[in-house]
Amino acid sequence: MPEVVAYIGLGSNLENPQMQVESAIDELAGLPETALRSRSSLYRSAPMGPQDQPDFVNAVACLETTLPPQALLQGLQAIEQRHGRVRAQHWGPRTLDLDILLYGQYMIDTEQLKIPHPGIAQRNFVLYPLAEIDSRLDIPGMGKVQELLAQRSAAGLTRLEQTPGAAQ
Numbered sequence: 001m002p003e004v005v006a007y008i009g010l011g012s013n014l015e016n017p018q019m020q021v022e023s024a025i026d027e028l029a030g031l032p033e034t035a036l037r038s039r040s041s042l043y044r045s046a047p048m049g050p051q052d053q054p055d056f057v058n059a060v061a062c063l064e065t066t067l068p069p070q071a072l073l074q075g076l077q078a079i080e081q082r083h084g085r086v087r088a089q090h091w092g093p094r095t096l097d098l099d100i101l102l103y104g105q106y107m108i109d110t111e112q113l114k115i116p117h118p119g120i121a122q123r124n125f126v127l128y129p130l131a132e133i134d135s136r137l138d139i140p141g142m143g144k145v146q147e148l149l150a151q152r153s154a155a156g157l158t159r160l161e162q163t164p165g166a167a168q
């Protein structure tokens, strides 16, 4: 497999969400055949979907990997499991959610994998951190991140300050 640049969306709204997301980024960096190229800041975001749940912490990580998409997905699911993810309520709270947003310029549409992630254009908590990493990024079939962002308000979204003492 040639090396591919993949973008991963991270989200958590249970059990110290900032810590869940920070440690998941470290775990992404530890996946086989994979290196962490860059990452966004953390963002606090109002829940999309049912409103009777805590705010989320969201971020995006950019990986270089030679894992095929299916193997990458399995790696993400293993990390979710380690964070105690249980799939209870549809669009309900979760300790950790990891999504493959982009896998190079590939378009994949299977039962298990939809890449680019179909929700990107609607989610300011994905677009803003993506743009922080690369605002000129092209999302196959959707357009440039910068243009998608211009159509999404930042309502409910706050970029979080660096955690004191966090590694830079």
Ligand code: ROI
Residues within 6 Å of the ligand: 010, 011, 012, 045, 046, 047, 048, 049, 056, 058, 090, 091, 092, 093, 097, 125
């Ligand atoms: N809402 C926000 N703000 N962030 C998320 O990561 C997120 N993830 C979800 C649902 C429940 C749809 N809402 C979200 O899965």
